[in-house]
Amino acid sequence: MRYIVIGAGAVGGTIGARLHQGGHDVLLVARGAHYDALKSDGLRLITPETTETLDIPAADGPVPARDDDVLILATKSQDTIAALAGWPEDLPVVCAQNGVANERMVLRRFSRVYGVCVWLPAQHLEPGVVAAHGHPYSGMLQVGRYPQGVDDLAEEIVTDLGKRGLVARAVPDVMRWKHGKLIGNLANAVEALVGRADGMATVVERARAEAMTVLDRAGIAYNTPEEEFQVRGHQVDVRPVEGVSRGGGSSWQSLARASGSIEADYLNGEIVLLGRLHGVPTPVNEVLRREANRHAREQLPPASMPLETLVALIDERCAAESR
Numbered sequence: 001m002r003y004i005v006i007g008a009g010a011v012g013g014t015i016g017a018r019l020h021q022g023g024h025d026v027l028l029v030a031r032g033a034h035y036d037a038l039k040s041d042g043l044r045l046i047t048p049e050t051t052e053t054l055d056i057p058a059a060d061g062p063v064p065a066r067d068d069d070v071l072i073l074a075t076k077s078q079d080t081i082a083a084l085a086g087w088p089e090d091l092p093v094v095c096a097q098n099g100v101a102n103e104r105m106v107l108r109r110f111s112r113v114y115g116v117c118v119w120l121p122a123q124h125l126e127p128g129v130v131a132a133h134g135h136p137y138s139g140m141l142q143v144g145r146y147p148q149g150v151d152d153l154a155e156e157i158v159t160d161l162g163k164r165g166l167v168a169r170a171v172p173d174v175m176r177w178k179h180g181k182l183i184g185n186l187a188n189a190v191e192a193l194v195g196r197a198d199g200m201a202t203v204v205e206r207a208r209a210e211a212m213t214v215l216d217r218a219g220i221a222y223n224t225p226e227e228e229f230q231v232r233g234h235q236v237d238v239r240p241v242e243g244v245s246r247g248g249g250s251s252w253q254s255l256a257r258a259s260g261s262i263e264a265d266y267l268n269g270e271i272v273l274l275g276r277l278h279g280v281p282t283p284v285n286e287v288l289r290r291e292a293n294r295h296a297r298e299q300l301p302p303a304s305m306p307l308e309t310l311v312a313l314i315d316e317r318c319a320a321e322s323r
């Protein structure tokens with residue numbers, strides 16, 4: 001099998017590196033300065049244990065396909081459609097992304113789609129360099145066929161992922177896992193906007209409570225943070241990596257890199273969408289979605305909004321909703 005990792009950033013770079021270290025054929029797909037660095041110097045993976053430079057083949061777009069190719073999609077959700085342009089639609093696509101919208105978007109064009117619930121704290125530091133903070137494994141991945149089930153390919157992918165530096169398991173209900181993870185990822189926008197300010201947890205709890213009401217109304221199953229912790233808590237720990245401070249999660253990193261976009265439409269925005277479809281007000285997630293997008297668009301740095309400002313905007317929206 002050849003694993004083609006589309007979007008070899010924090011998560012894609014780590015997964016690609018671990019598959020390569022496990023002896024698999026890997027191709028990293030990247031763009032711009034990151035592609036140039038991968039092509040000329042290889043991928044540098046920094047972990048709490050070691051730093052390795054890996055000579056992994058790289059491409060900046062679609063390459064001639066092989067029968068045994070598997071596409072691992074690891075872009076942010078807002079880049080999913082563009083990143084898959086030009087790849088043969090009979091290849092299997094494995095969505096190693098947060099949110100729950102990617103699999104459905106991809107299934108419109110690709111007939112074999114797999115979801116991965118990704119717990120893998122990592123950072124794309126600079127072109128050609130990725131830091132993965134998980135210890136003793138870089139991450140934990142639950143893999144399943146979309147919309148449900150486990151087939152032979154899912155089992156094979158899990159075996160390959162688990163060979164080096166990752167914990168992987170096949171689950172028949174991957175979207176239940178991903179909806180549980182989505183609830184956790186509602187904090188991403190809060191962290192990106194206000195940083196890890198005292199009192200941030202109260203906003204996060206409000207966003208999560210709203211999400212659980214919406215998911216319950218929609219009849220969508222999700223696992224609880226307790227269930228998730230039971231599975232991952234004993235296996236992967238977040239550790240500092242020498243010389244690298246992990247400022248925040250992937251949305252925080254989007255603002256830090258002034259990338260101009262952020263994943264909030266597919267995290268908080270997913271709850272807003274479901275709320276609108278099922279008649280549940282979602283003022284907290286609406287404000288988080290809107291403000292995260294504004295900060296990305298205006299290229300404001302992470303943690304640039306005072307917590308009180310965010311709380312005031314949310315309270316104002318909640319009051320308007322209840323009038």
Ligand SMILES: NC(=O)c1ccc[n+]([C@@H]2O[C@H](COP(=O)([O-])OP(=O)(O)OC[C@H]3O[C@@H](n4cnc5c(N)ncnc54)[C@H](OP(=O)(O)O)[C@@H]3O)[C@@H](O)[C@H]2O)c1
Pocket residue numbers: 006007008009010011012029030031032034074075076077079082083084096097098099118119120121122123124249250253259263
């Ligand atoms: N980072 C984490 O700790 C973490 C943990 C769990 C889950 N996740 C999830 O994993 C997914 C990926 O996040 P990430 O943090 O790894 O993002 P990331 O570091 O920004 O990596 C995504 C990569 O995809 C590239 N890309 C986007 N469109 C492309 C295209 N058309 N062709 C080629 N490359 C393209 C980006 O390039 P540019 O830089 O040029 O845009 C970037 O290098 C997200 O859904 C995120 O929520 C992240």
